[in-house]
Amino acid sequence: MTEQSKNKQTLRRLVLTSLLLAIVVIGLGAYTRLTHAGLGCPDWPTCYGLLAVPETSLQIAVAEQAFPQSTVEPTKAWNEMIHRYFAGSLGLLIAAIAFCSIKLRVATRSSVRSPVLLPLLILGIVILQAALGMWTVTLKLMPVVVLAHLLGGFTTLCLLFLLYLRLNAKGVSAQGATLVDFQLKKYSRYALLGITILTAQIALGGWTSSNYAALSCVELPICQGNWLADLSFEQSFDLIPPKQESYEFGHLAHNERVTIHVSHRFGAIITGVFLAWLAIVVFLKAKTHAIKNAAMVLLSLLVIQISLGVSNIWFSLPLKIAVAHNLVAACLMLSLITLAYRLRQNSKESFYE
Structure with missing residues (x-):
């Protein structure tokens, strides 16, 4: 060597x-x-x-x-x-x-x-x-x-x-792969859009956690009581908060925490629907095993992540499940990056065909 x-x-x-x-x-x-x-x-x-x-x-x-x-x-x-x-x-x-x-x-x-x-x-x-x-x-x-x-x-x-x-x-062969999915070329852009959507959802999750709003809604599918009347966007997403001696355990009022939590839940619905659609469509249209496997992993992790999110509410934020929710979010992002990378490589192979 x-x-x-x-x-x-x-x-x-x-x-x-x-x-x-x-x-x-x-x-x-x-x-x-x-x-x-x-x-x-x-x-x-x-x-x-x-x-x-x-x-x-x-x-x-x-x-x-x-x-x-x-x-x-x-x-x-x-x-x-x-x-x-x-x-x-x-x-x-x-x-x-x-x-x-x-x-x-x-x-x-x-x-x-x-x-x-x-x-x-x-x-x-x-x-x-x-x-x-x-x-x-x-x-x-x-x-x-x-x-x-x-x-x-x-x-x-x-x-x-x-x-x-x-x-x-491994690089792209000058002759291209034997199975090139021409129709998947546009889905590489959708995968990049998925990364953007998932990033926004992770940010919403981080904002929920950093403002101690994870248990502001304790019912499913949305929130308890007259939650619509509790929504207040005025200060819920202010990046520069009023000066405090400490922000530990949160500084926002209940209705502002409810707003953050509900926003995270609606974000989860949008993210879940888009990523599920992307994974299923790519899996059905793909010819290569690498792309099919990447789509299947993405869909599997998405199901696990949604289950963990529901469990956090249902069981009042158990520590193990809450930590797993963070870790699976990271793995979900990596699987989406893998799919985007495979689709992009597929597009390059198409170019060389």
């Missing part, structure tokens, strides 16, 4: 490891948020001035003296710090990916075989994520910062996955 081949193999392994770690970090972030541990450590990047969590009576006494406005809760603090440890490890791996990509680019002098802009973009987003993690603490869980941090995590995951797909692409 040549040195160049070894470098490519190392890069692929780094990307795959980072991809798996990014999923873990998203899960840990959801767990931290749902256990109300976002302010488990009142400072950043340390925890009460320590690299670990104050646990001994002496450490706790010193911590409470240094941060009199906070009560030391070791369990919550560990939830937050474990998330930071994993996120920091992911940042180091992504820095290594950027370094390896630049090194490989210089060695091969080929932008096709050694993408470098995408790794540098991912590194930039991770640096921004670190800043958002700090602001999440210093701005006391301001909803827009919490939402931006969540979306940044999803963006990191998706770009890592796109890089993984690019590194493992």
Whole structure:
């Protein structure tokens, strides 16, 4: 094996490891948020001035003296710090990916075989994520910062996955594939639209969570009581809220939380209908197994995600189901990106036919 081949193999392994770690970090972030541990450590990047969590009576006494406005809760603090440890490890791996990509680019002098802009973009987003993690603490869980941090995590995951797909692409044959679906060309655009719709729905879910509106509606299919009269869009989606000492446990009135929750539910209906239509139509029209499989995975994950969303309401937001709802949302996005990528490759093959 040549040195160049070894470098490519190392890069692929780094990307795959980072991809798996990014999923873990998203899960840990959801767990931290749902256990109300976002302010488990009142400072950043340390925890009460320590690299670990104050646990001994002496450490706790010193911590409470240094941060009199906070009560030391070791369990919550560990939830937050474990998330930071994993996120920091992911940042180091992504820095290594950027370094390896630049090194490989210089060695091969080929932008096709050694993408470098995408790794540098991912590194930039991770640096921004670190800043958002700090602001999440210093701005006391301001909803827009919490939402931006969540979306940044999803963006990191998706770009890592796109890089993984690019590194493992076999390329397009000059003669094209034997089974090319000409009629699927337009559905690559619909898949990109689906990514946009799903991104908006994930953002609505993040806004629901960061404003503690997940249990503002406890009945199905829509909401309890005269929910239409409770809707108030005036301040429900204000990105800059009134200044508060802390935004933990929310700052909005009940009717505003109901508005956010109902918006998320209607968004789920729109997203579910569109993605189900896309997956079914592509599955029925596709000739290649790769595209059919991608459509089937998308539809399966969509069914699981809707079931988890209903379960969150039905069982009053159990921790395991709520965390799974976040993780499956990430997997749903990855499956949609896979479908879009397959359809786009199919369009390229059509061009070369």
